Amino acid sequence: MQLAREELEQAYRQMKTIRDFEDHLHREIAKGTIGGFTHLYGGQEAIAVGVCENLRDTDYITSTHRGHGHCIAKGCDVKGMMKELYGRADGLCKGKGGSMHVADMDVGMLGANGIVGGGPPLATGAALAAKLDAQGGVALSFGGDGSCNQGPVFESMNIAAILNLPSIYVYENNRYSEHTGSSYVIASESIASRVEGFGIHTVKANGFDFFEVHEVMKELIALAREGKGPCAVEFETTRFYGHFEGDPQNYRGPDEVKNDRENNDCIKIFRSKVTEAGLLSDEDLDKIDNEVGELIEQSAEEAAAAPVPSPEEVTTDVYVSY
Amino acid sequence: MAKMSYREALTETLHQEMANDENVIVMGEDVVGGTGSPGGPEAIGGVFGVTGGLYGKFGAGRVIDMPISEAGIAGTAAGAALAGKRPVAEIMFADFIGLCMDQLMNQAAKFRYMFGGKATCPMVLRTSYGAGMQAASQHSQSPHPMVTAIPGLKVAMPSTAADAKGLLTTAIRDDDPTIFFEHKALYGLQGEVPEGDYLVPFGKARVVSEGTDCTLVATGRMVSFCEDAANSLAADGISCDILDPRTTSPLDEDAILDSVEKTGRLIVVDETPPRCSFAADVAALAASEVFSSLKAPIKTVTGPHSPVPFAKELETAFLPSPLKIKTVIEQTVKYS
Numbered sequence: 001m002q003l004a005r006e007e008l009e010q011a012y013r014q015m016k017t018i019r020d021f022e023d024h025l026h027r028e029i030a031k032g033t034i035g036g037f038t039h040l041y042g043g044q045e046a047i048a049v050g051v052c053e054n055l056r057d058t059d060y061i062t063s064t065h066r067g068h069g070h071c072i073a074k075g076c077d078v079k080g081m082m083k084e085l086y087g088r089a090d091g092l093c094k095g096k097g098g099s100m101h102v103a104d105m106d107v108g109m110l111g112a113n114g115i116v117g118g119g120p121p122l123a124t125g126a127a128l129a130a131k132l133d134a135q136g137g138v139a140l141s142f143g144g145d146g147s148c149n150q151g152p153v154f155e156s157m158n159i160a161a162i163l164n165l166p167s168i169y170v171y172e173n174n175r176y177s178e179h180t181g182s183s184y185v186i187a188s189e190s191i192a193s194r195v196e197g198f199g200i201h202t203v204k205a206n207g208f209d210f211f212e213v214h215e216v217m218k219e220l221i222a223l224a225r226e227g228k229g230p231c232a233v234e235f236e237t238t239r240f241y242g243h244f245e246g247d248p249q250n251y252r253g254p255d256e257v258k259n260d261r262e263n264n265d266c267i268k269i270f271r272s273k274v275t276e277a278g279l280l281s282d283e284d285l286d287k288i289d290n291e292v293g294e295l296i297e298q299s300a301e302e303a304a305a306a307p308v309p310s311p312e313e314v315t316t317d318v319y320v321s322y
Numbered sequence: 323m324a325k326m327s328y329r330e331a332l333t334e335t336l337h338q339e340m341a342n343d344e345n346v347i348v349m350g351e352d353v354v355g356g357t358g359s360p361g362g363p364e365a366i367g368g369v370f371g372v373t374g375g376l377y378g379k380f381g382a383g384r385v386i387d388m389p390i391s392e393a394g395i396a397g398t399a400a401g402a403a404l405a406g407k408r409p410v411a412e413i414m415f416a417d418f419i420g421l422c423m424d425q426l427m428n429q430a431a432k433f434r435y436m437f438g439g440k441a442t443c444p445m446v447l448r449t450s451y452g453a454g455m456q457a458a459s460q461h462s463q464s465p466h467p468m469v470t471a472i473p474g475l476k477v478a479m480p481s482t483a484a485d486a487k488g489l490l491t492t493a494i495r496d497d498d499p500t501i502f503f504e505h506k507a508l509y510g511l512q513g514e515v516p517e518g519d520y521l522v523p524f525g526k527a528r529v530v531s532e533g534t535d536c537t538l539v540a541t542g543r544m545v546s547f548c549e550d551a552a553n554s555l556a557a558d559g560i561s562c563d564i565l566d567p568r569t570t571s572p573l574d575e576d577a578i579l580d581s582v583e584k585t586g587r588l589i590v591v592d593e594t595p596p597r598c599s600f601a602a603d604v605a606a607l608a609a610s611e612v613f614s615s616l617k618a619p620i621k622t623v624t625g626p627h628s629p630v631p632f633a634k635e636l637e638t639a640f641l642p643s644p645l646k647i648k649t650v651i652e653q654t655v656k657y658s
Contacts, residue, residue: 035456035634087456087633096609098632115418116390149389150421176359177390178351179366183359185389187513253360309631311639318628 003214006281011053011210013288015045015267017078019070020296022241025085028300029245034085038099041069043240047264048073050213051140054221060108060126060139062119065100066239067112070142075107082299088306096317097308102205119143119148120169124156127167127230134256138224140168146177148191160230161198169195169232170225172207174239179251192234200230207235208264211273239265324517328480329509331487332372332448336410338519339494339501340380343408346494348376349386349478350395350412350448357387369414370450370509396422396447400430400499403445408494410419415502416451417463432476442497446490448540450506452543453593453630453641457506462592462630462637466541469501470570476524477571479503481545483513485568488522496524505542525572535655537581538647539604540591541566548591550644551651560655570600575607582608586617587654596624618657621650 003011022042024106029033035052041048044066053074055061063070071081076092084091084102092102103111110126113119123141130137147153148171160167171191175182188194201223202283213235238260242249249257274280326334340346353373355366363382367374377385388395392413399411419426426447433441439507453462471476476498480486486504493500514575530545531552538548545566552562567574582588588608590601601622608620623642629638 036462036632037455037457071481082543087635089633091633093632095633095636096459096629096631098462100458101632114458115421117421146390149391151391151393151396154422179355180352180387180389181356181360184387245435249361250357250480251356251361256360308635309633311635312521314631314636314639315626315628 005279007053008274009284009288010200011049011214012064012270012280012285013292014049014053014073015210015270016292017295018045018048018072018288019267020292021068021072021078021082024300025193025297026241026245035087036098038245039243040239040241040245041066042262043266044174044207044237045069045174046210046213047170047207047235047237048142050210051170051216051217054217055108055138056135056139057107057133060110060123060130060137061127062110062141063112063114064119064142064144064147065114065116066144067100067102071102071104071109071112074109076104076109078295079299079302082303083306085308086303087308088303089309089313090306094313094317096313117143117147117153120153124160124165124167127160127165128163130166136225138166138168138221140170142170142172142175144173145171145173145182145186145191147171148176148194149185157198157200157230157232157245158197161200164227164229166224166227167230168200168220169230171232171234172237173234174237176243176251178243179247179301190234192232195232200232202232202234204234207237208266208269210266210270323514325511325512326482326483326515327506328486328511328513329370329372331483331515332490332504333374335487335490336373336376336617337379339491340376340384343431345406346408346410347384347402348373348400348410348412349388351388351414352389353412354385354387364524368412370506372448372504373412388656389499392418392421393425396425396612397429399445399447400425400443403430403443403499403610404433404441408444410446410448410494413449415461415621416449416465417460419449419465419469426475426501427472431472434498435474443499444497445499446493446502447500448502448504451503452505452507453637454507454543455550456632456634456637458632459629464592466501466503466570467594467598467600469601470600471598474499474572476500476569477503478524478569479505479541481505481508481542481566483511484515484593485522485528487515488520491519492521492524495521503542522568524569526568527574527577528566528568529577530564530566531562533585535560535562535585536587536589536651537563537565537578537585538591538651539565539567539578539588541570542593544591544593544642547642547644551647553646560651562651573635579608579612582612583615586615588616588620589623589647589650589654590620591623591647592626593641595627596622597627599624618654620653623647623650629645629652
C-alpha cells in the first residue's frame, strides 16, 4: 500500500459516494420518484475508483448502462448527476439523457451507454485522438462481461492493437450477462484469454479489492501512456442489485447476494485493510461516511426541488447548428 | 374467444406455433433467462415475459438463450431460415436493430431477390419498441419506417391482443422475413383473442371505427390515442374513420385511399420523428392518388425531429397525445 493518507481518504470517499448514491436511487425508484430504466453499480465500486484514481481529467473513459459509478469516479458532479436522474432542467445532461446517458466532456467522461458494447469502439477512437495529440493521454472503456460478446468490441480491440493505441479495455465480470450466466454465454475460458488473442497485454484481477485494482491499473495505464499499445483487464466482481431496478433476480443463488455483501463487499474490505494497517482509523472513515451521507442527502433535496425542463427543450441540442 | 393480455397472446402464439411445426425455434437474449446461473434456466422468459414457459415445454434445443450479440442473433436467424428452419429471434429493444442492420438490410431482405427467387428466409425478428417509459434515447425508438423502407422485409405492428396473435401466427408461417414490432406500453393491454388457429393476413388494415369527417391512420399505441381523440369529438358531431394498417409492409393502400375518398380528410399519427417516416409515406400516397377528393391539407401528428428524451416532461412533449390529435382533427375538419 503505497498510497498517501489523502489518496486513501479520496478513494474511500469516492467508493462510499457511489455506494450511497446507488442506495439512495434504489430507495427512490421503489417509491416511484425516479422513472426510466436504472442499473445500479453497488458492489463494484472498487473497480471504478481503483481505475479512475489512476486517470487524469484529460484522459477519457466510456461507460455502460451501469454507469453511475464510473461517472462519479471520473469526477462528474454528484449534484448534477442526481438532478439528471431526477430528470431536471439543470441536470448534467439537462434531463435529456437520464441514467443510461450521463456524460461530462469536461472531465473526459464520454458517456454512459445504453447499448451493450457501445463504449469500447468509442474509447478506441478517443485513444486514437490521444495518440495524435501526443500528450501522454489514454482512453479507457468500462464494459461488463456481457459486452465481450459484441462484434464491435472485438473489432475495436483489433483496431487498437494494429494501430498501437493507448486504449485500455476494462471488463467487469459480475457473473451475469443481464439475467444469463456468464459462463454460458462466454465460450472461452475467460474474457482475458480471448483478448490475449489480439496480442493485447491482459491481466485478470480481483475486483473486490481496491488495492489490487489500483495497483494493476497503475501499471497498465503507465504502459499505455508510454506508447506500449493497448491493454486489458478482467476483474472479478459482483453486483449487489439486479440487472435493472425491478429485476426479481430469481436467476441468482439463494444466498448469493447475502454472501457477497458479507464477504465480498469492497468497502468493508477497504475499511478492514486500512484500519488493520493503521493507515486510517474508524473515526476517520466514519467522518467521511457522514460527509458523504450529507452530500447525497443534499443532492437529493436539491434535485427534488429543481425545476423540470420546459417542453421547448425537446428540440434543442439535436445539432450544433441546423 | 378468451380474454388475455397482448403479452399472453404472443406467448400463446409461440407455444402454438412451436407445437405445430418443429422447425419453429426461438432465440434471443434472456428468452429462457438464467441459463448458466445458480437459479437455473427459465428464470426470466424474456425481459418482457413473452417467451415464458417455452423452454420447459420445448427444451434447450429449440429455445435458445443467446449472448448479447445482436448482429450474431439476427444473422444466425437469417442463416437458419435459409437452411429450412423458422426462427423467431428476439431483439430486446428495437433500438438494438442498429446493431444488426447489416444482417437485415443486406442479408435477410435480399436473399430471395439476389438468388433469383430460389431462396426463402422465413425468419421473424420480434422486438419491443416505442416511447412512454422514460427509457431515453437508446431504448425508446420506433424504427419501423427504417425497415419498412427496405424491400424484402415485411413489417407487422399489432395494436391489440387479438392482432398480436393473428399477426404473429401469420409472420411465423410466412416464407419471407418479418420484423415484428411489439409496443412495450401495450404488453399489459387486455383484449378478446380468438382461440386455436388464428391468422390475420398481412396487408389488410383493421377498421377501428367508422366515421364520415376525417380519416385517421395510426399503428401500435397510437391507435388508441386516435380513438381517445375521436371519442372526445363525438359530442361535437365529428366522426372519424380510424384505420390501423397492422402491417406497414405490405401496406393496405386500398383501405386508406377508399377511406380518404369517403371522408376527404387525412391525418396520419405516428410516434417517430417526421422526416422520411411512415406518416410522410402515407401522406404522400394519398396526395398522389386521391388528391381531388381532399377537402383539407393532409396532416401528420408525429414526434419532432429529435431523439426521444429522458425527462418525463420532455418525453411527453415528444410524443403525440390524444389532445394533440384532437386539435389537429378540429383544425382539419374546420378547414375551408
